[in-house]
Amino acid sequence: MPRTIVVTGAASGIGKATAELLETAGDTVxxxxxxxxxxxGDLSDPAQIDRVAAEIAERTGGVLDGLVANAGVSAPSELSVRINYFGTVRLIEALRPQLAASDAPRISVTTSAATLQGNDPELVDLLLAGxxxxxxxxxxxxAAQGPQAGYANYSSSKRAISRWIRRKAPTDEYAGAGIGLNGVxxxxxxxxxTTELFASEEGRRRADDAMPAPYNGVAEAEHIAAVHAFLVSPANARMTGQVLFVDGGFDALxxxxxxWQSV
Structure with missing residues (x-):
């Protein structure tokens, strides 16, 4: 049965590939x-996020089967904080009632292997505290300290959203409502x-040094889209609270x- 799925950041890259894959499978995107x-809408602006959620409700009749929360930026500035964490969380929370009305609601969030890179613990704590x-x-x-220090805006926003996923997934709000919540x-x-980065040998070397991918190298957007498509499908009936690193082996390295920590 066709499902209605929202994909954010759908104009290009991973979002576009995901939207196209879902439509090919017969879903309404x-x-x-x-x-x-x-x-x-501008997902760095709380008022616009609320308007986007209201417009989605009008289009769906208040029932939404899936959300691929993919929109994000890699800016070495506070814009990454506004969009990657606060914008993502606010939109998910705003759409949660519509998702809870579905028979098989699913959410998949684009995080990043940058979750595993250096970050700013103070910023991560502030993000998780809301x-x-x-x-x-x-x-x-x-950001004022320069691009190297500013990069922590990006990695910290991705670390925080990955932790938020794990915190929220098993709660009554999500698991208790039948909503699967995972990240990619x-x-x-x-x-x-990344076009400019991969255009030169020096750029490719820097990328490999920062985030090596020994298994099949650089991914295409379609490789990530396939994982999102599974996570928001009814076939994903038990997996929640997971962040799946589709990174060519970087996580393992x-x-x-x-x-796994014993508790």
Missing amino acids: LRVDLHEGDVT DAEAAVARGAAL GPGQVRTGM RRGDDV
Whole structure:
């Protein structure tokens, strides 16, 4: 039976590939993007996020089967904080009632293998505490130190959203309502955002040094889309609270063979 799925950041890259794959499978896709989409809005702006959610409700009749929360930026500035964490969380929470009305609701979030890279613990804590004003101020302070320190805006936003997924997935709000909540952590992916990086040998070397991918190298957007499509399908009937790193082996290299803590 066809399902109605919202895909954010759907105008290009992973979002576009995911929307196209879902439509090929027979689903109805509502594309959300800044300028080009069925629903448009700036997901760094809380008021626009609320408007986007309301417009989606009008289009779906209040019943939404899936959400691929893919929109994000890799900016070494507080914009990453606003969109990648606060924008993503606010939209998910705003759409949760519509998802809860579905017989098989699923959410898949684009995180990043940058979750495993260096981050700013203070910023991560502020994000998870929901302190937007302090988090944005901390992000701006990091950005003012230059692009290397500013990169922590991106990696910290992805670390925080990955942790948020694991915190929220088993709760009554999500698991208790039958809503599966997972994340996909891409490594190196060939998209519009990385075209310039991969265009030169030096850029490719820097990418490999920062995030090696020994298994089949750089991914295409379609490889990530396939994982999103499974996670928002009814076939995913038991997996929740997971962040699947689709990274060519970077996670295994970075964290080694024992990542399970006894409790």
